Amino acid sequence: MGEKEGIFSxxxxxxxxNPLSNxxxxxxxxxxxxxxxxxxxxxxxxxVMSLSVTIVTxxxxxxxxxxxxxxxxxxxxxxxxxxxxALVILVDQVLKAFVYDVSKQLSVxxxxxxxxxILMGRLEAFALGxxxxxxxxxxxxxxxxxxxxxxxxxxxxxxxGSGSLWGYKIIPQEWYIANGGWYSNNGMMILPPMAxxxxxxxxxxxxxxxxxxIED
Amino acid sequence: xxxxxxxxxxxxxxxxxxxKFHMFKSGFGAVETFLFVPNHTTRQxxxxxxxxxxxxxxxxxxxxLLPALLFGMYxxxxxxxxxxxxxxxxxxxxxxxxxxxxPIIIVSYVVGLGIEIAAAQIRGHQVNEGYLVTGMxxxxxxxxxxxxxxxxxxxxxxxxxxxxxxxxxxxxxWNPALVARAFLFFAYPSQMSGDSVWVSLGSKTVVDxxxxxxxxxxxxxxxxxxxxxxxxNHGISYSLMDMFAGFIPGSxxxxxxxxxxxxxxxxxxxxxxxxxxxxxxxxxxxFMGFILNLIAANSYMTVPAWQHLxxxxxxxxxxxxxxxxxxxxxxxxxxxxxxxxxxxxxxxxRVVNPAYPEGMMLSILIMNMFAPLIDYYVVQSNIRRRLKxxxxxx
Numbered sequence: 138m139g140e141k142e143g144i145f146s147x148x149x150x151x152x153x154x155n156p157l158s159n160x161x162x163x164x165x166x167x168x169x170x171x172x173x174x175x176x177x178x179x180x181x182x183x184x185v186m187s188l189s190v191t192i193v194t195x196x197x198x199x200x201x202x203x204x205x206x207x208x209x210x211x212x213x214x215x216x217x218x219x220x221x222x223a224l225v226i227l228v229d230q231v232l233k234a235f236v237y238d239v240s241k242q243l244s245v246x247x248x249x250x251x252x253x254x255i256l257m258g259r260l261e262a263f264a265l266g267x268x269x270x271x272x273x274x275x276x277x278x279x280x281x282x283x284x285x286x287x288x289x290x291x292x293x294x295x296x297x298g299s300g301s302l303w304g305y306k307i308i309p310q311e312w313y314i315a316n317g318g319w320y321s322n323n324g325m326m327i328l329p330p331m332a333x334x335x336x337x338x339x340x341x342x343x344x345x346x347x348x349x350x351i352e353d
Numbered sequence: 354x355x356x357x358x359x360x361x362x363x364x365x366x367x368x369x370x371x372x373k374f375h376m377f378k379s380g381f382g383a384v385e386t387f388l389f390v391p392n393h394t395t396r397q398x399x400x401x402x403x404x405x406x407x408x409x410x411x412x413x414x415x416x417x418l419l420p421a422l423l424f425g426m427y428x429x430x431x432x433x434x435x436x437x438x439x440x441x442x443x444x445x446x447x448x449x450x451x452x453x454x455x456p457i458i459i460v461s462y463v464v465g466l467g468i469e470i471a472a473a474q475i476r477g478h479q480v481n482e483g484y485l486v487t488g489m490x491x492x493x494x495x496x497x498x499x500x501x502x503x504x505x506x507x508x509x510x511x512x513x514x515x516x517x518x519x520x521x522x523x524x525x526x527w528n529p530a531l532v533a534r535a536f537l538f539f540a541y542p543s544q545m546s547g548d549s550v551w552v553s554l555g556s557k558t559v560v561d562x563x564x565x566x567x568x569x570x571x572x573x574x575x576x577x578x579x580x581x582x583x584x585x586n587h588g589i590s591y592s593l594m595d596m597f598a599g600f601i602p603g604s605x606x607x608x609x610x611x612x613x614x615x616x617x618x619x620x621x622x623x624x625x626x627x628x629x630x631x632x633x634x635x636x637x638x639x640f641m642g643f644i645l646n647l648i649a650a651n652s653y654m655t656v657p658a659w660q661h662l663x664x665x666x667x668x669x670x671x672x673x674x675x676x677x678x679x680x681x682x683x684x685x686x687x688x689x690x691x692x693x694x695x696x697x698x699x700x701x702x703r704v705v706n707p708a709y710p711e712g713m714m715l716s717i718l719i720m721n722m723f724a725p726l727i728d729y730y731v732v733q734s735n736i737r738r739r740l741k742x743x744x745x746x747x
Contacts, residue, residue, distance in 0.1 A: 314543075319500060325540035334514060341518075 144270065152274040156282035158347075163286040164340045165350060168254040173287055174332040175246050180303050182242045183291035184284070185232065191280025193224045193250055198264040198276035205265050217260045218251070225250045255279055290335045298326030361385055382479045407522075410625055411485040417619040417626075418489050418673065420612035425605035426450035429497050432552045432602055438560035450497075453553050454605060457492040460501045464508045465491075472517045483522030483529075483679075484512070490530035490673060493606025494666065494714075495537070496550040503541055507533040527721045528680045531714050538714070546570075546710060551602035564590075567602050569665040569703065569710045576653035576707070583652040589664075596663045607666040617672040626676040629685065630692040634671040637696025638662060645704055653704050661700050670699065670713035680721040684731040691727055695720045 143149075162168045169190075176186045200220050201208075208216050229247045232240035240247065250256070259279050264272040295301060300308035300322050312320035325331050344351050368381050427443075429450030434441055465488045466480075473480045491508060511533035516525045538545045548566040559565070566574070568589045575588025586593075591601050599609025607613075620626030642658025649655045662668055675681060675695050682691035695716050702712025709715060 319502070321500075321503070321541050321544065323506075323540045324542055325536060328539065337518075 149271055149274055152271055153278040153281070156275075156278040157285055158282075158343075159350065161282045161286065161343075162255045162258070162279050163283060163336065164343050166255075166258065168258045169283055170254075170333075170336065172246055172249065172253055173283075173290060173336060174329045176243060177287055177291040177294055177332050178298065178327050179242075179295045180288065180291045182239055183287045185236060185239045186243060186246065187280065187284025187287045189228045189232065189247060190250055190253060190255065190283055191277060193221065193228055194256055194259055194280045195273050195276030196224055197221045197256060198259055198272040199269050201260050201264040202267060202269040202272035208265075213265065214257075217257065221256055221260075222251050255283055286336070286339060289339060290332055293335055294326045294332060297323045298331075408482045408485075411482045413619065413623050413625050414486045414673075415489055417616035418486075418493065418606070420615040421493060421606040421609060421669070422454075422489070424599055424609040424612040425493060425497075426454050428599055428608050429453050429553055429605065431600060432565075433554065436552050436554060436559050436563045436565065437557040438563075453497050454492060456501055457495065457497075457499070457504055457605075458489070460504050461491045461508050462488045464505045465512050468509060468512045468517065469521075472521065476521075478521065481522035483516070487512075487529045490606075491533050493673075494530060494534050494604050494669070496545065497553045497605055498550045499537065499544055503537060503544060507537045507540070510536045523679055525679055527718055528674055528677050531674060531718055531721075534714055535718060551604075565602050567665065567710070568596055572653050572656060572664070573707055573710055576651040576704075578652070580652050580655075587652045587656045593660070593663070596660075604666060604669075607669040610663050610668050613668050613672050620672065620676065626672065627678075627681075627688060629688040630676050630681060631671055633689045633692030634675050634696040634699075635662065635668075637693035638667060638671070638700045639696070640693070641697045641700035645700070656704075661703070665703065665711045666713050667696075667699060667703075670717055671696065674713070674717050675720075680724065682724040682727050682731075684728050687724070687727045687731045690731075691720055691724055694723070 156162060160166065163170060163173055172186065172190075177183045197217070197220050201217055204216075225248065228250070229240070232243070232247060259275060263275045267275070292302070295303075296307060300306060300313075300320075308320060308322075310316055312318040314321050364381070427447045427450055430446035430448070430453075431450075433449055434446060462484075465484045469484045470480050472478075488508075491504070491511075495504060511529045515527050515529045515532035516522070519525050534545075544550055548564055548570060551567055552565045568591055571589045571591075572587050575583045578588075589596075595601055597610045599612065601608050617626065617631065621628055621631075638661055639658045642656070642661045645654040645656075646658060656664075671692075675692055682688050695713075698716035698719065699713040702709050702715055704712075706712070
């Protein structure tokens with residue numbers, strides 16, 4: 138990093154925008170897939186989850202980057218875990234206090250942010266070798282990239298699987314077979330395998346739009 | 354025929370790159386090779402030339418499926434008039450089924466072939482014949498009451514995600530017809546299971562005493578009761594003859610074992626279907642049936658092993674699904690192992706897991722995944738054996 142860089146220099150902005158497309162944590166780096174399958178059956182938990190991950194990634198990146206020169210190399214993973222775990226507990230308590238129903242829905246998956254591959258990946262790959270501000274931006278960017286994919290998956294899964302968005306019924310009730318109509322919700326969408334297939338489709342579309350991302 | 358040939362030859366230049374109708378090239382090629390034996394020559398390597406190409410093979414499978422299809426049409430009508438308590442002669446019964454089943458077949462072909470042709474055109478390939486059989490198998494393994502849009506969705510899902518993603522005909526891991534059924538089964542369970550989906554009623558009401566339950570669901574329900582309370586024949590109300598001839602509710606093509614056996618005979622006589630796989634599948638089913646008979650913990654487990662063969666879709670799967678040359682095992686020993694395990698798991702899932710009334714679909718899909726592994730070990734063990742022999746001699 139150059140000495141006299143602006144806060145939002147081109148290089149720094151790239152840290153924010155790259156994870157949204159060309160270096161997306163889920164579709165390109167293939168990190169954090171597990172939680173993408175688990176929390177995307179509905180839009181609301183997916184959004185809350187993305188926000189939580191973004192906050193934890195950003196601040197753990199920031200903190201680790203501040204102390205990166207004082208962490209002994211041999212115990213760095215433990216130090217990272219302590220920082221991440223502390224942040225996750227904070228987020229968990231905030232969720233429990235303000236959006237209790239969503240926190241119930243997310244159940245263990247908030248706690249499991251600790252083991253989210255994106256966190257470790259970014260700490261190891263970025264925060265340990267960069268200054269605090271770019272690390273913070275990198276965390277925000279990766280959290281946003283993760284959230285973008287999560288929300289896309291959740292949108293399709295909730296729309297076709299439950300016929301609603303953000304809990305509001307979108308499909309007219311009289312369409313359903315039970316009410317004399319012809320429509321029926323797709324139960325497969327609720328099941329985790331369908332989330333994996335949707336991730337696959339997103340990767341498929343992204344790769345065919347940008348052939349340079351195709352790896353052999 | 355000459356006129357047709359000439360006309361086709363005249364159209365050809367328009368379909369080449371830059372021609373007016375280039376975007377229809379794949380579709381046109383499909384029609385042409387369907388009408389005439391293609392005159393393509395291979396450019397490199399030596400190939401065995403045979404008139405039995407993929408298209409003829411597929412046509413013979415279609416012929417083998419016809420008895421099951423025609424009987425399925427008759428049975429649809431038969432079940433309808435049984436349920437509504439009317440007595441009518443042969444032709445109206447058949448025609449009722451024909452009217453119900455024809456739209457399903459049309460939807461299956463239009464959606465499936467549409468996607469196939471589009472995919473072939475995008476890739477610049479010829480259209481493959483693979484969908485010809487799949488498109489006929491899909492209607493045969495659906496309940497007759499399945500809404501047409503659900504069939505369209507499941508066909509689209511299976512052709513895209515079970516076939517085109519892997520590279521089209523010949524590259525698929527799973528049997529596409531079964532993927533379509535599995536998709537429907539998990540996506541719209543209320544349309545695919547239960548007692549009310551197997552008989553097409555129209556707007557009419559059911560007469561008293563008609564349940565519409567399949568033998569499988571009757572046996573599964575009876576298994577929940579204590580053994581002593583179960584009615585004769587393990588709670589199944591249909592006679593063995595009806596189950597064999599096919600006058601029972603069920604998916605369209607699976608009910609008549611006679612029609613399926615005729616199809617099996619056609620496949621075996623023309624050597625299109627592999628007898629080892631069919632035989633070992635039935636063997637595996639019987640073997641599991643005997644084991645369950647020995648355990649005999651509930652009434653379902655005491656169903657004689659041979660009777661499993663005439664219940665549900667076991668035989669249909671063994672004849673038309675397991676023998677799929679693409680998704681099955683390729684080596685000779687592998688075919689024995691593959692078929693045996695399909696039969697074994699099919700009966701096991703059916704009897705032991707009450708959530709899945711018919712295990713054949715899931716059992717074939719899971720063994721599809723293991724087929725390459727089986728082949729790999731068969732080939733490896735052959736290499737090892739011959740290597741050992743060679744080393745001893747030298």
